[in-house]
Amino acid sequence: MRPMVLIIQLLLLISPSKSKATISSVNTLPGCQDSCGGVPIPYPFGIGRNCSMSEDFELRCDTTSNGIFTPHYLPDSFMIMDISLSLGQVRVIDDPISYWCYNNKTKKNNVSNWELDLRGTPYRFDHVKNKFVVIGCDTLAYVNFTDNQNSYLGGCVSGCYSPESLIDGSCSGIGCCQTYIPKGTNYISFWFDDNFNGSEVYNFNPCGYAMLIEEERFKFNKEYITTNKLVDKNMSVVIDWAIGNTTCDVARTNKSSFACKSNNSICLNSSSGPGYLCNCENGYQGNPYLEEGCRDIDECANQNQCFKPGKCHNLPGSYRCSCSFGWHNKNNNLRECELNLALLIGICAGVVALSFLGLGTYVMLERRNLSKVKEKYFQQHGGWILLEKIKSNQGFGFTIFTRQQIEQATKNFDNANIIGSGGQGTVYKGTLRDQIVAIKKCKMVNESKSKEFGKEMLILSQINHKNIVKLLGCCLEVEIPILIYEFIPNGTLSHYIHGKRQGSCISLSTRLRIAQESAEALAYLHFSASPPIFHGDVKTANILLDQNYTTKVSDFGASILASTDEAQFVTFVQGTRGYLDPEYMQSCQLTDKSDVYSFGVVLLELLTRKPAIDVHAPEEKRSLSSRFLLAMKEKKLQELLDDEIKHEDDMEVITAVAKLAKECLNMKGEERPTMKEVAEELDRIRKIKQHPWGQEYYSKEREILLGEASHDIVIEHTSYFSIDKGEAEESLAVGR
Template identity: 70%
Template sequence: MDETKRNSLRHEVSTPYSLVALSHLLLLLLSPSKTKAAKSAKISLPGCPDSCGGVAIPYPFGIGLDCSMSEAFNVTCDATLNGKPTPYMTVRGLQILNISIPSGQARVNNLISYQCCNITTMKVEAFNKFVILEGTPYRFNHEKNKFVVIGCDIAATVFFWSGEDRVSEEAAGCISYCGRLEYLINGSCSGLGCCETSLPKGINGINVQFDESYNSWLYYFNHCGYAFLTEVDNEFEFDTRYITTDELTGKKRPVLLDWTVGNTTCDVARTNQSSFACKSKNSNCSSIAPGYLCNCIDGYEGNPYLEEGCQDIDECANQNSCSNRGNCHNTQGGYYCSCPFGWRHTRNNSRQCEFNVVPLAIGTCAAIVALSFLGISIYAILERRDLSKIKEKYFQQHGGWILLEKIKSNQEFGFTIFTKQQIEQATNNFDSANIIGHGGQGTIYKGTLRDHIAAIKKCNIVDENKKKEFGKEMLILSQINHKNIVRLLGCCLEVEVPMLVYEFIPNGTLFHRIHNKKQGSCISLATRLIIAQESAEALAYLHFSTSPPIFHGDVKSANILLDQNCTAKVSDFGASILAPTDEAQFVTFVQGTCGYLDPEYVQSHQLTDKSDVYSFGVVLLELLTRKPAIDFDAPEEERSLSSRFLCAMEVNKMHDLLDNEIKCEDDMEVIMKIAELAKECLNMKGEERPTMKEVAEELDRIRKLKRHPWGVEYNPEEIETLLDEGSHNIESEYSRYFNIDKEAEESIAVGR
C-alpha cells in the first residue's frame, strides 16, 4: 500500500490532536466575549403575513388556511370595519384584540347582550350574543373574566355547554336592584344598578338569558338591562348613566380566551414528532387539558411553534444586567458578568464588582492556573498521542490495513471495523450487567451498535503466530454465509486482543436448553434430530464449502445457539483456524473445552476436521442423554460422558444412559442409529471417523426414518419410472412416499 493511501486510511481510523487548535481554544477562554445581538425572531410561517390592522398574528394562528396550524386557528383579515383591517377568528367570528403565545391566551371583543323596553310601543327588544366554543381549542378563562349585569331589577344568567349534545347548564348569574336613582354609586357594582359574579372552571360556551319574573320595567328612568362577560383587568367601572341611557347597546367588551394545541398530553404528543407542535429545539411543553402549550425555555424568547422561533435573549442589551463596572457577556440562554483587572465579584452578588486590594496575588494565581492548565492539556495531548500510536500499532499488527483496504474497495463487503470507543459505548464500558455468556476464549457481551443489537466477544488471549494473519482470517470468516452459522459482523482491532462482533441470537444456547431443566421444557426426539442435523450441516459447510476450509476447534453445545424458531446456529470461532497448508502452521498449544477435546488432538497438537467430528459426537451424546460432557461431581471413572457411553455400548446398556423423555419403543431404532453414529464420531483414530458431510447425510437419513418408520423411500426418479411402467400400485406407492405420518409431523412442529 502506498504512503499517500495509507495516510488517507489512517485519517479515517484515528483523530489527530493539534497544539494550534488548543492554543485557539485557550485564547477563546481567556479573552472577553463580545455582546451579541439577539436575532429578530419570525412569528409566522415563511411567506405568511404576521399582522392584521396592527394586531400581531403569531403561528399557530395564521391569516389563511395555509398559514395556520388548523382551521381552528385560521384568522380572517377584514377591512369592512371603519375601513381598517380587523382580524377575526374564522371559526366563531370573534374580533381578535391580541394573541399571547407564552400564556396561551387570546383577547377578543364580544357584543353585550341587552333587553330593552320600547317606551312608545311597550314591546321588549332583546339581543343575546351567545358563543359556543365546544369542538374548538378555546375556553373562557374563569379567573380573568367576570359576568356583569346592569339595570334595575334585572336578573340574568349565563349558561355553558358540555358534551357533544351541547347540554346547557347554568354557570353563573346575579340580580341588580335600583330602588331610587340617587342610591346608585359610580364605580360600585355591589348589587345596586350593577352586580357581578365570577365564573366556574371549564366554560366552553355562553348564552345569556334574562329572567322575566324580575325584569318588571317599572322604573321610569330605566328601560334597558344589560348582561355580558368582560375581562377583570380591563378597568370596567359602573357608571349611573348606563341606567338612564342606552349607551351600552351595541357595544363590545374584551373577553379573555384560553387556547391549547392538540388534544393530548405532551408525553403522548411527543411520540409523533411530525405532528408535535413544539418545533423549536429551545422550547418545552406543558400539558394543559384538553391539549398542551409550547413555550421557549428560560433565556430564550419568540415563537416555540416554529423551528427557529425561540431566539436567545440578549440580556446584555439591558444596561442594568451587570452593575458597578461589570462587563456583560451574553451566552446562549443566559449571560454572565466579569470584572476588570483589579476588581472582583462581591461576595453575595456575581453581577456586581468591587475593588480588590490584592490584584497582583490574583493575577499571579491566575497565571499559575493558566500555566498548570496548559501543562495538563499538553500532557493530555501527549498521552492521547501515545494512546493513538498504541491503537495504530495494534491495528496494523492485526492486519487492519488489509481489512480496511478491502472495505474501501468493495462497498458491498458486509463487514465493519469498529473503534474501541464504539465497543465501549455499546457495552456501557463492558458493564457486567451486559454479560450474556462466558467462553473458553473470552467473555460475550450484549451491546447496541448502530441501532442493532449484537453479541460482542472480548477475547482473553490470541495466538502470537496468528496476529499477522488475523486480518486475512477475518476476511474469510466474514464471507461465511450459511443459515446455521452465526454471522460475523465486524471486529475491533485497536486493542491488544481483537474483539469480535456477531449477530445477536436471542434464544440462548443448546447447552442451556438441554441442561437447565427448570426452564427447559420437554424436548422431543424430532427437535433434537433437527438441531443435530442443522449443526452438522453448518460444520460440513465450514469443512467443505469454504476456501480454505475452516476447522471450528471448539464444537460444544454451549457454542450452538438457538434462535426464536429454535433453528441451530453454530457460533464462537475464537479457537477456529484455517486449514494449514504446511506443518509449520499447526497450533503449538491445545485450545478447546474439557470433555469435548479430541484425544488425538491433545497428543499431537494438530487440529483437523476430524477433531470437530469427535467434539460433535459428544454433542450427540448430550442430545441423547441430557447429561453434561463432563461431570466433576461423579466418580472419576464416570466423569467423562464419552467414556461412559462407549462402555455402555460395549455391554449393551445404552438404554440406561438415555434421557427418559425420549425412551420410546417406537423410537429405539432411530435412537440406536444416532448412538451408532456418535460411536463412529468418537473413534480414537481420527482417520476412521466419518467426515462432517457424512455425519450430516446420515442424520438426514435418520430424520427420514423417524418420519417414515416403515423404512421405505422413493425418490422422484423412481416415481417417474413407476408411472412409465404403468404400475397399478402407483397410487399407493406415491402415498407411501409423500404422506408423512401425522403424529411424527406434529411432534416436529411442537419441537420447533
C-alpha cells in the first residue's frame, strides 16, 4: 500500500456545546486530542500516532492553519464537514472540479481533467448520496468508475441554446445533467469529449464542468452557466468507510482484532462494500469502538417519562415505570397511577377474594356468552375463529360484545348518541365496561366475504399505532357486524378546519404536524401491517383529533375487508367524491397509491382551508384538486392559500408542501410517492420549519411555483451509462 496524503480542513459548522463535550470525552483514546478546529474526531479516527485504530484513520492537526489536519492513504485535498460513526461516512468538500473553457482566439479548449484514487484504502464513494454531474451548454463528459474487481464507463451530456432556456433547480439535461455511480466505487476519473468544444455558446457559456457531488446538497443555478461562480462554490461529497475487509461473522472469530470493543455494541456488515461497522445497541449511546464506549441512556433523566406519583426505574438499555405504595395503574396505563383504596385496606385478603371472584365471574360470563355465540350470525361472521384466539391468548386485546351490551351502551341506538354518520354507517358514543367508546353500525356487508370477517378482525385488532384509532372489539350477534373503537373526543379534522372552529387560527406548524402524523399512520398500514392494509377512504372526516389534538386515522376497518389475493387485504369501500383516485374510478383496482392521491387532497385542505368539493361553486371550480393543479400551472398558488399561513417567512415550507401534494395528485399512480416517502418528506419539511436556516433549500422552487421565475420549466435529459446488466439493475434500484 503506497502512502498518500490528504489535507482536510474541518469546517466550523456548529459551535461545540456542553452535550457534545460530554460525548467527545468517551469518543477518543485517553490522552488523545478529541477535536480539531471545533469538529469532533471520534475513534477509530485519531490525531497523531497511537490515537487511531490504524494508519488508515490517523490524522494530524495543525491549529495554526485554521484547523488543518492530514490523514494517511487518501489522495488530493478535501475539507471535512463531519464524521459519522453510525453510518460509516465522512462528508467532505470537493475542491477539484474538472472543466473545459473555450478560447475564442486559439479556437481551442483549455481542459482540466480530474481523478481520485481510493484504491487500497478503507474508503469508497457513497453510491446513494453522490451523483456524477455535468454542467454546460455544449458539454459531454465521460467518467470511469472502478471498484475492487470491475471498471465501468459512464457519461452525461448537457446542452442549451440560450440562457433563457435555463431553469434554476433543474438538472434534467438543459444546462445540467446527472447520473448515478456504481456501488463500491473507489476510483473515479473525468474527461471531456473534444467534439463538444463550446464554440457556438462561448459568448454566454465560457466553461463546462464535470464533478462528483452530494446530490441532496446541490441545487443547479443558471449563473453556473453564464459566470465562473461554480469554481468558488463548495461542493460536498460523501465517502464511506469500513473496518477491515471481512464480514462480522468472520471478524468476531479474532477477538483481539475485532473492532466492536464495547460490551453493548453490535456489528453490522458494510452496505457499500467489504468490511463492517460497529454501532451501540438500542438504549445506549457513545462510541462502540472503545471499551465502555457505549453508555446506558438514562431515560429517567426526563422528568416526564413517568406520570406522578409514578416512579421511573432506569434499566440497562431500557426503563420501567412503577406506582408508589397505595397506588395502581390507571385504566391499564403503565405510565399513570391512581389511588388504590382496596390495596391499602388489605393486599392479602383482597388478592385472594378478587382472584376467586374474578374466576367465578369469568366462568359464569363465558358460559352465558357461549350459549349466545352459537346463534346464526355469530357462526356466519366467523366468530369461532375470534373466540378461539381470545381463549388461547388472554393478552389478546380484543373483545366480542353481546348485542345486549351494545344496545345498553347506545341506549338502543338513540339518535342523541350519534356522533357521526356517512355513506358507510353511523357512529354512536357509548360506554362499555366503564370505558367511553365509539360504536360503528355499518349499513352494508359484502356477503361473499362474511365468513372471512373473523379472520379480518384478527388482522385489524393487531394494528397498534399511536396515530391510528384502536379497534377494541366487535359484536357478531347482528346481521351486519358492529365495530367498537376507542373514543376520540375532539372530533374530525374536517370539523376542525371547516366547521364551527373555522374562525380560529391554526398555525402552519400545527397543520404540518397533523399532516405528518396522518401520513405516518397510513404508511404503517401500507408497510408495517401484516398483511398490508389499504385505507380506501382517506379524507379529513376520517382523521380524528384526541384530547391533545394528536392525529388519529379512523375507518381503516369500518367496512368488510376484501382480499384481492393471498398477500394483501383492502378495505371494501366506495370512497368519497373529491378524494377518489382517478385510476381507481377507471379500474376499480384499489392500491396503496389510491390512498396517496386522497392524502394529497387532505394536504390541500390543510394549506387552503377549503373543502375538497365546494358544491356552491361553479362546476369548473368545485374540485379543490383541479383548482390547485391549475393554480400551480398558472403560478398562482398564493391566491389559493389560506391567509392565516401566507407569511413570507413560511413560503419556502409551504412551497415544499405544495410540491409534495402535486406529486401525490399525479394522474398516474406509479409516479406517485409511497406513503412512507410522503411521511419522510413531511418530517423533513417540519424540521426545516423548526430550523429556519434550512428554508433556503426551497427558495428557488418557490420562485418557480409562485410565478416569480421568468421562464417555463423544460425538462430534457440524456444520460449515457454502460455497465454490466446485474450491476446496473442494482444501481438503478438504489437510485430510485
